[in-house]
Amino acid sequence: MADLSIEFAGIKAPNPFWLASAPPTDKAYNVVRAFQAGWGGVVWKTLGEDPAAVNVSSRYSAHYGANREVMGINNIELITDRSLEINLREITQVKKDWPDRALIVSLMVPCVEESWKAILPLVEATGADGIELNFGCPHGMPERGMGAAVGQVPEYVEQVTRWCKTYCSLPVIVKLTPNITDIRQSARAAQRGGADAVSLINTINSITSVDLERMIALPIVGQASTHGGYCGSAVKPIALNMVAEIARDPATQGLPISGIGGIGSWRDAAEFMALGCGAVQVCTAAMLHGFRIVEDMKDGLSRWMDSQGYQRIEDFAGRAVGHTTDWKYLDINYQVIAKIDQAACIGCGRCHIACEDTSHQAIANQKLADGSHRYEVVDAECVGCNLCQITCPVEDCIEMVAQDTGKPFLDWLHDPRNPYREAV
Amino acid sequence: MINSLSHLPHPSADNPTLASHFTDLAPPLTARQAMVESARCLYCYDAPCVNACPSEIDIPSFIRNIHQDNVQGAAVKILSANILGGSCARVCPTEVLCQQACVRNNQQECAPVLIGLLQRYALDHAEFNGHPFQRAPSTGKRVAVVGAGPAGLSCAHRLAWHGHDVVIFEAQAKAGGLNEYGIAKYKLVDDFAQHELDFLLEIGGIEIRHGQKLGDNLSLGELQQQFDAVFLGLGLAASRQLGLPDEQAPGLLAATDYIRELRQADDLSALPLADHCIVLGAGNTAIDMAVQMARLGAHDVNLVYRRGVEDMGATAHEQHIAKENQVRLLTWAQPEQVLLDEQGQVRGMRFARTHLVEGRLQTTGETFELAADAIFKAIGQGFDGSALSDAQATQLARDGERIRVDEQLRTSLPGVYAGGDCTHAGQDLTVQAVQHGKLAAEAIHADLMLTVEAA
Ligand SMILES: Cc1cc2nc3c(=O)[nH]c(=O)nc-3n(C[C@H](O)[C@H](O)[C@H](O)COP(=O)(O)OP(=O)(O)OC[C@H]3O[C@@H](n4cnc5c(N)ncnc54)[C@H](O)[C@@H]3O)c2cc1C
Ligand SMILES: Cc1cc2nc3c(=O)[nH]c(=O)nc-3n(C[C@H](O)[C@H](O)[C@H](O)COP(=O)(O)O)c2cc1C
Ligand code: SF4
Ligand code: SF4
Ligand code: SF4
Numbered sequence: 001m002a003d004l005s006i007e008f009a010g011i012k013a014p015n016p017f018w019l020a021s022a023p024p025t026d027k028a029y030n031v032v033r034a035f036q037a038g039w040g041g042v043v044w045k046t047l048g049e050d051p052a053a054v055n056v057s058s059r060y061s062a063h064y065g066a067n068r069e070v071m072g073i074n075n076i077e078l079i080t081d082r083s084l085e086i087n088l089r090e091i092t093q094v095k096k097d098w099p100d101r102a103l104i105v106s107l108m109v110p111c112v113e114e115s116w117k118a119i120l121p122l123v124e125a126t127g128a129d130g131i132e133l134n135f136g137c138p139h140g141m142p143e144r145g146m147g148a149a150v151g152q153v154p155e156y157v158e159q160v161t162r163w164c165k166t167y168c169s170l171p172v173i174v175k176l177t178p179n180i181t182d183i184r185q186s187a188r189a190a191q192r193g194g195a196d197a198v199s200l201i202n203t204i205n206s207i208t209s210v211d212l213e214r215m216i217a218l219p220i221v222g223q224a225s226t227h228g229g230y231c232g233s234a235v236k237p238i239a240l241n242m243v244a245e246i247a248r249d250p251a252t253q254g255l256p257i258s259g260i261g262g263i264g265s266w267r268d269a270a271e272f273m274a275l276g277c278g279a280v281q282v283c284t285a286a287m288l289h290g291f292r293i294v295e296d297m298k299d300g301l302s303r304w305m306d307s308q309g310y311q312r313i314e315d316f317a318g319r320a321v322g323h324t325t326d327w328k329y330l331d332i333n334y335q336v337i338a339k340i341d342q343a344a345c346i347g348c349g350r351c352h353i354a355c356e357d358t359s360h361q362a363i364a365n366q367k368l369a370d371g372s373h374r375y376e377v378v379d380a381e382c383v384g385c386n387l388c389q390i391t392c393p394v395e396d397c398i399e400m401v402a403q404d405t406g407k408p409f410l411d412w413l414h415d416p417r418n419p420y421r422e423a424v
Numbered sequence: 425m426i427n428s429l430s431h432l433p434h435p436s437a438d439n440p441t442l443a444s445h446f447t448d449l450a451p452p453l454t455a456r457q458a459m460v461e462s463a464r465c466l467y468c469y470d471a472p473c474v475n476a477c478p479s480e481i482d483i484p485s486f487i488r489n490i491h492q493d494n495v496q497g498a499a500v501k502i503l504s505a506n507i508l509g510g511s512c513a514r515v516c517p518t519e520v521l522c523q524q525a526c527v528r529n530n531q532q533e534c535a536p537v538l539i540g541l542l543q544r545y546a547l548d549h550a551e552f553n554g555h556p557f558q559r560a561p562s563t564g565k566r567v568a569v570v571g572a573g574p575a576g577l578s579c580a581h582r583l584a585w586h587g588h589d590v591v592i593f594e595a596q597a598k599a600g601g602l603n604e605y606g607i608a609k610y611k612l613v614d615d616f617a618q619h620e621l622d623f624l625l626e627i628g629g630i631e632i633r634h635g636q637k638l639g640d641n642l643s644l645g646e647l648q649q650q651f652d653a654v655f656l657g658l659g660l661a662a663s664r665q666l667g668l669p670d671e672q673a674p675g676l677l678a679a680t681d682y683i684r685e686l687r688q689a690d691d692l693s694a695l696p697l698a699d700h701c702i703v704l705g706a707g708n709t710a711i712d713m714a715v716q717m718a719r720l721g722a723h724d725v726n727l728v729y730r731r732g733v734e735d736m737g738a739t740a741h742e743q744h745i746a747k748e749n750q751v752r753l754l755t756w757a758q759p760e761q762v763l764l765d766e767q768g769q770v771r772g773m774r775f776a777r778t779h780l781v782e783g784r785l786q787t788t789g790e791t792f793e794l795a796a797d798a799i800f801k802a803i804g805q806g807f808d809g810s811a812l813s814d815a816q817a818t819q820l821a822r823d824g825e826r827i828r829v830d831e832q833l834r835t836s837l838p839g840v841y842a843g844g845d846c847t848h849a850g851q852d853l854t855v856q857a858v859q860h861g862k863l864a865a866e867a868i869h870a871d872l873m874l875t876v877e878a879a
Contacts, residue, residue, distance in 0.1 A: 348527045
């Protein structure tokens with residue numbers, strides 16, 4: 001069996017599956033259950049200065065798919081609503097009882113040196129393995145000058161990181177907010193401040209839905225609502241892109257990345273790792289299904305690694321980074337054409353109407369004598385956009401077949417059709 | 425008619441218990457089930473299910489409406505194609521219609537979308553403020569519809585919608601045709617046919633005159649004189665005969681006659697029960713008869729058919745229902761003689777075994793007897809030609825016994841249209857009759873408006 005153990009930014013863990021700082025890691029009771037279930041580590045629910053934050057009711061809302069499966073959750077919770085003292089006591093005890101698991105403490109205090117200087121030694125005294133700086137909470141906290149507001153200003157990120165490295169000997173992981181335009185600026189700032197790693201993403205500003213009877217967005221608190229933070233499987237594509245942006249940024253080359261955002265399966269985790277993550281964190285998937293999901297994540301990942309001949313996570317982590325590039329470097333002469341497996345086709349017509357109405361009129365609809373249809377790609381019209389394959393309900397029914405065009409590699413920088421092309 | 429069975433005992437169970445055996449065969453979907461099921465629909469383009477629906481209901485769209493929490497929109501969509509969508513949702517053999525064609529019925533898929541039950545869900549849960557369709561301004565035209573079955577009602581509704589005034593002439597005391605008198609009780613429960621009728625009539629402009637029988641106290645000639653157009657939706661009023669001696673003996677009758685009585689009975693425990701019975705036939709009517717008798721408490725119900733299972737008209741689904749109700753199926757046996765007791769009442773039947781010889785059905789020479797308190801004939805319905813006996817009506821061209829129509833449901837006489845079971849233009853199904861009525865109404869409307877323009 002593959003070895004799932006990791007050493008991430010100097011922190012050892014039996015597996016790369018950590019619970020993200022959130023309700024699942026709110027207190028000793030949950031964390032112990034998580035460790036019993038087999039999670040490799042946790043990032044404790046964000047601590048702050050006393051008095052503790054106060055939460056409202058209700059707190060979550062969701063965006064659903066067709067079968068009421070949850071695509072994403074939106075929350076308006078703040079950081080821990082328990083006192084610092086209780087949290088520190090519990091952290092100390094849990095770490096003592098579970099020495100082999102990674103236990104990271106998430107922190108958010110005001111953006112002044114004194115505050116950090118005061119809290120860091122207390123955290124270090126718990127025996128925790130590292131700290132994570134929460135610059136990403138998009139709701140409630142920014143209004144107090146904490147969280148996302150800090151995370152959105154690279155100078156602050158750098159400054160706070162530096163204070164942490166100054167007043168604390170533990171590894172520092174900087175958690176990045178996605179509510180910015182260029183994630184690389186935040187990562188570079190963290191690195192300049194001396195960060196041992198970055199983790200991302202935190203939640204994305206969101207409103208999931210509106211109660212059309214009451215004319216109030218969700219979740220409803222009394223007669224009003226507010227925007228919250230979005231997470232869960234719907235944010236995975238956004239998180240993956242941000243991870244890749246950092247992983248392939250020469251400025252932050254080699255900076256360890258803990259991937260977060262919509263991870264719910266071993267495959268999700270492997271994808272984050274392929275794009276450069278050394279570990280991953282999970283929140284929503286655990287909130288929806290409980291801690292037991294980690295069993296399949298571990299089992300599935302190690303079986304897949306075995307099948308690929310990977311012994312350790314480092315063996316494949318970052319392997320897809322080199323294949324992620326800018327549009328201008330793509331091969332403009334590459335060509336795929338859709339091909340329908342007639343034996344697998346169930347005749348729903350979705351590919352036809354999608355291509356006919358919104359793409360390239362490249363799927364012919366032939367009505368057969370028995371009233372059924374035959375759908376066939378018109379090769380000459382197909383531009384290889386993948387739309388039909390995407391809308392087809394039958395997996396693997398439409399294959400995008402690479403064509404031998406006989407043309408050499410050509411990127412846009414050198415394409416004669418590019419008025420700004422580089423001279424050869 | 426049921427005099428023919430007056431010598432038989434009654435069911436031993438009381439009425440409430442018996443009634444509980446005749447509740448919905450396929451229970452309606454709950455809101456959650458409708459959500460799950462509607463999500464399974466792939467919203468196909470040029471959808472095979474629509475092509476398979478004789479009334480051309482836009483199935484993907486109405487299922488999408490349901491899933492988008494727009495049940496009202498779903499219901500209007502269904503009703504605009506099929507005003508009897510509620511009964512069709514309950515009685516259609518979906519297993520050979522829309523659900524048969526559903527792409528999710530493909531071998532690689534799991535099971536067809538439950539289109540019928542979703543259709544029922546939409547219509548059960550839509551709440552309308554008044555009738556959903558507004559009549560067009562009056563055209564001043566009057567149309568006579570003969571027969572208030574699915575074909576006639578559908579035609580009348582569509583005509584009224586277009587602004588014509590309609591008078592329906594119906595022989596029976598209640599309207600609805602076989603929806604009221606023929607469909608198995610567990611398919612249309614809670615007086616559904618009459619509720620649906622009330623809803624349909626809400627559109628206005630439709631008058632029903634009962635006790636009016638074409639060929640008896642009504643003639644086509646008169647109707648043609650008094651109305652601008654005539655639609656005939658006469659159904660199949662005659663039951664086929666076996667052609668055996670003693671066919672009139674007490675204990676032997678048409679299945680449809682018994683079913684009519686069952687459908688109208690307020691007290692099921694007062695019906696005659698044939699504890700041992702024989703049902704002759706292989707179509708859905710035969711199955712309905714056998715299953716209903718079994719549910720009344722009969723112990724020994726035998727369905728006898730002269731050919732093999734694969735030749736049966738009843739769908740596999742219907743056959744399955746029969747088996748679930750302990751109906752015994754005997755194939756390759758042909759009625760040979762009605763067996764009577766000393767009182768001249770049915771005591772059983774002798775059958776000749778059959779087989780195919782060079783593709784032709786022949787008796788083997790072997791016979792066997794089956795004891796029975798009653799024998800029900802379900803060997804097919806026939807057109808009752810006596811309806812077409814006046815001078816005008818006799819001129820109608822026929823296809824065999826039935827009325828000949830073209831694609832627009834026009835008969836050979838100008839201004840006279842026909843649809844449903846009394847024609848040969850499709851399968852003998854409720855939904856087909858509804859479609860005929862609708863198409864005939866469109867043809868009548870087009871033809872009448874043409875004359876208006878010409879005038
Ligand atoms: C026992 C049985 C079970 C069935 N089960 C199903 C089923 O489960 N699903 C399904 O889709 N189909 C079923 N069918 C078939 C379906 O009922 C018919 O196809 C459908 O009712 C045809 O409609 P229609 O309007 O043409 O005729 P009908 O429903 O027969 O209506 C004809 C109307 O005309 C009236 N009428 C007849 N003659 C005259 C006259 N001379 N003057 C005035 N009025 C007259 C009749 O009283 C009746 O009201 C079943 C049929 C039978 C017999
Ligand atoms: C209810 C809730 C509360 C959260 N609280 C915190 C928090 O206190 N500190 C923090 O850094 N992130 C917090 N998060 C963000 C998660 O740690 C994580 O970054 C985010 O949910 C994305 O991961 P996911 O898609 O696996 O849920 C919270 C998320 C949720 C749903
Ligand atoms: S790949 Fe795009 S263009 Fe080609 S057939 Fe599919 S939808 Fe049409
Ligand atoms: S979308 Fe897929 S299953 Fe549907 S018709 Fe096209 S190829 Fe066939
Ligand atoms: S064929 Fe089936 S899946 Fe397709 S639209 Fe009809 S009901 Fe939906």
